[in-house]
Amino acid sequence: MFSKKHLVSICLGAAALIMPISGFSTEESNQCSKEILMSYFPESFVAKTLEKFKVPQGQRSAIIKELSSKDREVVPKVEEKAGKMTPNPLKDPKMRQESVKIFRDTLYELFAGVMNTHGVTDKDQIQSMLDDLQQQKAKQFAACIELHKKQVQEESSSTPSMQMPNQPKKNPASESPAK
16 A cells, blocks of 8 residues: 555656746745645645635635645545555556546545535636646645755765775876877
């Protein structure tokens, strides 16, 4: 069975590969915590999506809270759906596409359920909102990878290089040009 971490890796990995990497702000670079990256409906991203799609201000905090509580339902629902299939796509790496489809469908169902409760019922709009949310997550994931790469490069460049033992230092003055 795939864990929540594996499911997120599958989806975010695929999304990060197809999303263009753009510059990121200091605010975004500070959002690389495990909680934000592992959340299916991060509050800050949901808030941006709700604002972008002009969801009434009075509904936003309740939607954010409800979606936050739906995070823990994603994996059990995905596992339940996959468990009813033969073979179970979560247990067969060859069925990765089917696993991703189950995962996306489950996210849509949970997201749409909350949005419907709050008066947003247009399926195309709901799908666009979920796509926007996932694009934000993919961009943040890519930005965090880039930030991590930069940190690793900075750390490695500040570490003095060691010379291999038993190798004499080269002295450029002692080398004669080839004749």
